[in-house]
Amino acid sequence: MMPSLNEYLMVSGLLFAIGFAGVLMRRNIIIIFMCLEMMLSAANLSLVAFWRFGNGQGMPAQGYDAQVLVFFVIAVAAAEVAVGLAIIVALFRARCTVHVEDLNSMKG
């Protein structure tokens, strides 16, 4: 039997929640970054699911807008990783740490 839209949305909501919880609770910047990527994937999953069941009768919606956006999101996520890891490496060189508690030079 094929899963319905609800099941896909449940899974994507769960993924999103896990990712968000990870961002809030983990202390290692690299792991936080992984959780952020997971949130984007969750959004991608719901986009594709919404497209697949888009016409109301369980059939795909017209057009391919949603898929195009998914590709954009994947590209943006890749660019973000490239820039982000570079910044994290620069931080590690300067401070020898990748933990968020150590990022405390500014207060107020």
Next chain:
Amino acid sequence: MLPYYLEICVVVLGSLMLCMELFAGRRSRAKIAMVGVAGLGVIFALLMFAVCSPGEDLQYWGIYHFDKWAAFYKGLALISTLLVLVMAREFAPVFKHYTSQDEEKSGIGEFYCLPIFVCSGLMWMASAKDLVTIFVSLELVTMGFYVLVAFMRRNVGSLEAGVKYLILGALSTGFLVYGIAWTFGVSGTFNLEELSVVLAGDDIPSAPVMFAFALLIAGIGFKIAVVPFQIWVPDVYQGAAMPVTAYLSVASKAAGFIVFLRVVDPFLAAPSIREPAIYLMVFVTCATLIYGNLAAIAQKNIKRLLAYSSIAHAGFLLMALPALGAAGTIAGPGPESAISFYLAGYLLMTLLCFLVLTVVRVATNGEDLTALEGLGKRSPFLAFAMLVGVASLAGIPLTVGFFGKFFLFNIAIQNAMQNGLWIVVFLAVLGAATGFYYYFKIIRAMYWEGSVSEGEVTGLKVGRLAMLAIILLVVAVFFFGIFPAPLLGLTL
């Protein structure tokens, strides 16, 4: 000339500057900044004179729109980028101190080029009327800012600010994409005009629409720094280089607001979710007004103070939103016009303050309020320029900030008389009064504090271009503060 040539021109200009950087060898990079300033000036002239579209709404392939708002915010993006380049050139000594004294290794050439590419993203944002274009252009801008914020690689503050901006920025991207997915799920479209048609229907379930709306607000609210998505603002403003801070607080906020207005509009126009959406907006507005103004009081670092004041200004701007699409007519300029006017005035006064602060930073090596002490004696002109900028931020009559606040209060009060919601007006009055106090702290530091011995009274060195920019900005703040009509006319 077709309007989308403007963005192409900006990208070509950026690539040209990168090529110059490539062949510059060990020579000074100051010329690259000059090319950027000149190029942006030419493109601004093209926008003013070659691209005409008063009143008509042009659109290309459904993903690029050109109307009066697009033209106005493109102008804001170009002007602010131009002034930021002037500022960056002035800031070069400090920048090199935190990267490398060597022209080539310091990366200062790239530092001049990146704002140009960010500018193209800002201009696309002004033209975006569907969620896909909004997402892509927003990311173009954010990605540029990640690099710009963390650019001073030997400065711990800059790197920390970069990481904080990166993580919270990526988080807001996650919310935005998830919100877009849910918007697509309920409406089956990404186009904002089609979205408003779908949402106006009766059989729309309100719970998922509100969910999508809240997620979209979270994603875009990050850009314009509204509470509770403002956590990054103080640290990033403090850590980033002075020109980048100025760019973040002006251009990023202005482009964020046009996108915000365009995205919020279909939701506020939908009868079934208008009421909860308004309550959400009012909550966000009140929280932003309280937090921004109260947290600014205790600040000692100027950049941090301006960061909190920038949050407070976002609160003032949001004050006009509940009137969007409300029943009853409002005398005077509408919400969109008032917000656009305020943002233009905010550009003038904020960049004026940051230009003066950049000069002071280069000369005194300090970013605390104490660095401004005795500025009234050391450099009366700079102190006067700062006084004008700060007075305008506080909203004193005869400056552009006064009319900005006046139009916003006009809308908020009329809306409150028709539809209630006095709490927003009350908090805004309180916030404006608090503003006088913390802006006055800057003035006090300049004129009444710190003793300067006779030997020290030497004028600060100001580049010719920066001097010209400061003079023009002072004149503009006064001019539009006395005759707001020309600027307001562009937004009506």
